[in-house]
Amino acid sequence: MPYYPDGSPYEYDDLSPELVNIGWLDASHPYPRGDVPAEVVDGLLRLAADPVNVTRGVHTCPMCGGSYLEVENPHAASGSTLLGHAEVHLPGAGGTGFAAPTLVIHYILDHGYAPPPPFRAAVLRGRG
Template identity: 35%
Template sequence: MFYEDLSEYDYQDEDAFVDRESGFRALWYRPAYTRLNVGWLEAGRPYPTGTVPTVFLEKLKAVQEVQWMNVCLGVHECGLCPEGEAPEGNGEVRIPGGPGLAYAAPFLITHYIAVHGYRPPQAFVDAVLAVDLDAWASARWPDVPFPWVPDDAERMLE
């Protein structure tokens, strides 16, 4: 699935977080913020390449360890890898940007960066580096590792 970097995300109307510890508890809501696509790559489509700071990639991987977002039942294989060698992903990551803005990336984004040399927009790099990882990692249900979940989010408790 391909989307231009920084185009408006419209794949799903709602954002949903799943509790990684239980795998069953979840919350979902219609975002009040604008979501911009980052890192939705597809074979045959050009994408920006270049190096990124190691600290950025490590922090993005750490975010993915604590945030389980829009997880689907099926999986998406990396279309840039040779068949049979492609890793799979089945979710997304949300990174808060400026006021009223969040970046929406596929879970395979760290693979795209590390293996295929994808260079995300600088605004996304800066936003990842600004994440308070300690606060996100310490979030426990019913809190989730993302700051803009509305109070009226629907919750499935188990």
């Protein structure tokens, strides 16, 4: 999976020019760590139940090498969600939104990744 710094412009396609990257991590680059509220994880699980930019392959975690990672997801019809094959997009404040790989959930839960506060706030706004 490619690495993009948090807040860098999302350039996967021309259809989403107002998005910035969040959570496109790589083991060779440091990333912020810390506690993330369970409500943020729940909001991401809700988004991951209906992801965007679904691919045919699955990316492995660059930190632990895990692939075909699944998480229990009460918002998914199957009760779980595969990570590493899609993205979540959500609007942010001020017209700029966010694009994150579904692996962001694994990064938070298993590697202590702490997404930036504006992203967390956007996830919480979307939970309503």
